[in-house]
Amino acid sequence: MSKKLDMKNKVSVKELAINNLVPILFICICAVGIPLSGYSGSYLLNEILSRLGRNSFLVLSLLIPVMAGMGLNFGMTLGAMAGQIGLIFVSDWNVVGIPAMVLAAIISTPISILLGWLCGTILNNAKGREMVTSYIIGFFMNGVYQLVVLYFMGSIIPISSSALVLPRGYGIRNTVNLETMRKSLDNLIPVNIFGASVPVATFILVAVFCLVIIWFRKTKLGQDMRAVGQDMEVARQAGIKVEKTRVLSIILSTVFAGFGMIIYLQNIGTLNTYNSHSQIGMFSIAALLVGGASVDKASIKNVFIGIILFHTMFTIAPTVGRNLIGEAQLGEYFRVFVSYGVITLALVLYEIRTRREARKALEEAE
Amino acid sequence: MKLGRSFYIRIAAIVLVILLGVLMFFIGKQHTILLDNNKYEDIKALDEVTVAIDGVEGLPIYSRMRDQAVVTGQRHTIAVTYVDSNWEEHTFERDIKIPVGENMMILYLPYLVANPDSPQEEWLKHFESQAIVAEDASANEVVLDDSASLMAF
Numbered sequence: 001m002s003k004k005l006d007m008k009n010k011v012s013v014k015e016l017a018i019n020n021l022v023p024i025l026f027i028c029i030c031a032v033g034i035p036l037s038g039y040s041g042s043y044l045l046n047e048i049l050s051r052l053g054r055n056s057f058l059v060l061s062l063l064i065p066v067m068a069g070m071g072l073n074f075g076m077t078l079g080a081m082a083g084q085i086g087l088i089f090v091s092d093w094n095v096v097g098i099p100a101m102v103l104a105a106i107i108s109t110p111i112s113i114l115l116g117w118l119c120g121t122i123l124n125n126a127k128g129r130e131m132v133t134s135y136i137i138g139f140f141m142n143g144v145y146q147l148v149v150l151y152f153m154g155s156i157i158p159i160s161s162s163a164l165v166l167p168r169g170y171g172i173r174n175t176v177n178l179e180t181m182r183k184s185l186d187n188l189i190p191v192n193i194f195g196a197s198v199p200v201a202t203f204i205l206v207a208v209f210c211l212v213i214i215w216f217r218k219t220k221l222g223q224d225m226r227a228v229g230q231d232m233e234v235a236r237q238a239g240i241k242v243e244k245t246r247v248l249s250i251i252l253s254t255v256f257a258g259f260g261m262i263i264y265l266q267n268i269g270t271l272n273t274y275n276s277h278s279q280i281g282m283f284s285i286a287a288l289l290v291g292g293a294s295v296d297k298a299s300i301k302n303v304f305i306g307i308i309l310f311h312t313m314f315t316i317a318p319t320v321g322r323n324l325i326g327e328a329q330l331g332e333y334f335r336v337f338v339s340y341g342v343i344t345l346a347l348v349l350y351e352i353r354t355r356r357e358a359r360k361a362l363e364e365a366e
Numbered sequence: 367m368k369l370g371r372s373f374y375i376r377i378a379a380i381v382l383v384i385l386l387g388v389l390m391f392f393i394g395k396q397h398t399i400l401l402d403n404n405k406y407e408d409i410k411a412l413d414e415v416t417v418a419i420d421g422v423e424g425l426p427i428y429s430r431m432r433d434q435a436v437v438t439g440q441r442h443t444i445a446v447t448y449v450d451s452n453w454e455e456h457t458f459e460r461d462i463k464i465p466v467g468e469n470m471m472i473l474y475l476p477y478l479v480a481n482p483d484s485p486q487e488e489w490l491k492h493f494e495s496q497a498i499v500a501e502d503a504s505a506n507e508v509v510l511d512d513s514a515s516l517m518a519f
Contacts, residue, residue: 090394094469096438099394106387150508166508174509180396274510 019353022346023292026309029338030316036323037316044315046196051311052304053186053199054267056206058260058284059303061253063213065130066298067222068249069229072285075119075134075250079257080277081145082111087262087271088153088172092161096180098188101262108258115141116254120247127232131295138281149273172273182269202263209256210300225249229296286310286339289346296350313338391466393439398470400493401433406474415448415475427475440464448479458482468492 017024034044058076065073086104095103119137126133153159154170164172186199216222224245227235236242261280265271288298291306314335321331401424405411411429418424419435420442427433440463447457460482464471472493481488 094396095394096396099390103390
């Protein structure tokens with residue numbers, strides 16, 4: 001009897017390790033990397049708190065589509081683009097500080113809703129291949145974004161600021177200076193702990209968003225999304241409008257991603273007009289997966305664990321690369337390579353687990 | 367077709383959000399005020415003048431000098447402290463309202479001191495910057511490379 005229990009325990013530990021392979025791997029990378037980087041505790045704390053504040057909203061925006069069974073929403077870049085368009089407008093109008101952030105969020109919302117609806121409608125026609133489809137939609141919409149920002153702004157869409165428009169008279173410059181709103185949210189409630197500045201106001205906003213997500217899960221729409229995520233056919237037979245629910249989940253994710261991008265860029269203080277949004281989806285998804293989430297299951301806990309581990313690696317990687325090989329660029333490549341690697345590993349593990357569960361269910365049925 | 371209660375709630379919510387946006391625009395709009403102490407029309411420049419905007423005092427502006435102040439929002443109080451020909455110090459306050467469409471305005475201090483009760487339009491006027499900024503040609507090249515933002519992340 002006790003032997004049987006031991007076996008069971010051994011299996012569960014093994015399963016636990018397999019299920020949490022990605023976070024364990026990252027804990028090991030960080031444990032080895034932190035001493036090699038030579039960074040002080042207060043510097044690392046400062047960096048992690050800053051990155052936790054600026055990335056949390058973006059990563060949290062990924063939870064709703066996972067709940068609705070749409071997988072990891074690579075289409076969140078659409079929301080990021082909408083947020084950036086809002087920021088370009090407020091910069092042109094010379095609006096600064098928190099009002100600028102709120103106004104940018106208001107401008108981005110209808111754009112995000114439109115893009116989210118478009119993305120959700122396309123994804124409904126690509127059921128089972130949502131992630132790769134949303135990834136490609138991101139690339140496609142990037143082209144449309146570039147067309148609007150590079151050719152329409154300043155010509156069709158009025159942009160008057162010479163600091164924004166290219167000297168030829170139309171198109172937005174490579175970088176938009178957001179110095180007038182830099183850290184306006186982060187420094188709204190200034191608090192220092194062990195020499196590290198804590199973005200309290202940003203954390204409060206993130207906490208409110210977490211509460212909204214918890215509340216949303218309990219609402220009728222939230223329950224519908226969970227039902228759709230578990231089994232679309234059963235949900236349809238229960239009278240849930242599956243397609244509409246799926247589109248709504250993508251719209252919500254896109255709108256929140258737009259807000260997240262505004263929070264992210266207010267921390268950075270500079271908008272790279274043509275690049276800032278492009279990698280945001282991949283890094284946010286990688287952070288969520290590092291936190292132990294999978295394609296069909298993600299929680300608030302995964303978001304915070306993921307950001308802490310992923311961004312610790314992000315912070316230390318270039319210095320570790322320089323200290324070990326004398327090349328900071330190697331650490332740079334390493335962190336990009338790890339980001340792609342994490343997504344691949346998580347997808348492979350998800351596939352293995354799905355197959356194993358299907359086999360187990362088949363064996364039990366027999 | 368009968369419109370339901372939820373329809374009106376949605377319309378009201380949209381209107382509220384738009385109004386919030388308009389409010390944010392008004393309270394967050396930044397303006398630059400140039401504080402000019404040069405001869406204006408026939409009025410001589412002041413020997414020394416200090417301008418405090420919303421209680422924030424600036425540096426003294428001597429004759430034929432110009433300073434600038436950056437303000438957010440439309441309504442402000444300016445306190446002008448100047449020294450007259452007998453080296454006596456005087457201070458007076460005026461409320462100003464900057465038109466929302468203006469990015470840069472110029473405040474003619476000698477005129478304001480000579481006519482403190484005159485309407486705002488006479489001493490606070492629109493200003494178009496004529497400054498030519500030498501630009502680095504590389505800053506005008508558009509970079510569409512995705513990896514360009516990696517370092518910033």
